[in-house]
Amino acid sequence: AQTVTQSQPEMSVQEAETVTLSCTYDTSENNYYLFWYKQPPSRQMILVIRQEAYKQQNATENRFSVNFQKAAKSFSLKISDSQLGDTAMYFCAFKSGFSDMRFGAGTRLTVKP
């Protein structure tokens, strides 16, 4: 069964600095997608970035980028130039054609002024 592990329950970063959130997953499938979702205090789940397992190039969305290491089954999220509005819970998620969406337990990120 696919599992998603986020080993950092909480992290903090100074405004304008860079922070990396870790995620590992377990699967025997070759084709799947990985996602990072952001959940701010409003509790809305917001899609931040996605990565297809077949693409070697790491996905980038503005200040958000991923480091996808397929062999290591690792999918970390890098947030550059952190802003106060980045304060949120961040969830890593896995989805394939054969599974429902599996979420990690989340990392609570606090951006300090």
Next chain:
Amino acid sequence: DSGVTQTPKHLITATGQRVTLRCSPRSGDLSVYWYQQSLDQGLQFLIQYYNGEERAKGNILERFSAQQFPDLHSELNLSSLELGDSALYFCASSPPGSKTYEQYFGPGTRLTVT
């Protein structure tokens, strides 16, 4: 705003009662997913509907049921409520034929069972 709507926003009810949560997917989306998020935890998949048919089932209790109507809105029914059912319930939708599997979430319904 994801385009997915959920009502009500908040619901407070007593143990043993029954409630119905409602979800309208984004325009054009045929799939609806329901998730449960207990306090400060990850999301647990409950059930998926696609164009009115049940497509996949997760850890959904027998006391819970769902359906998707011809206009594609979906309802999640929770009965014989227990204190442990207090949680945030999310609905999500995804585009038909999507090969990228992304899901767009509604704002959630916060259920409090007292």
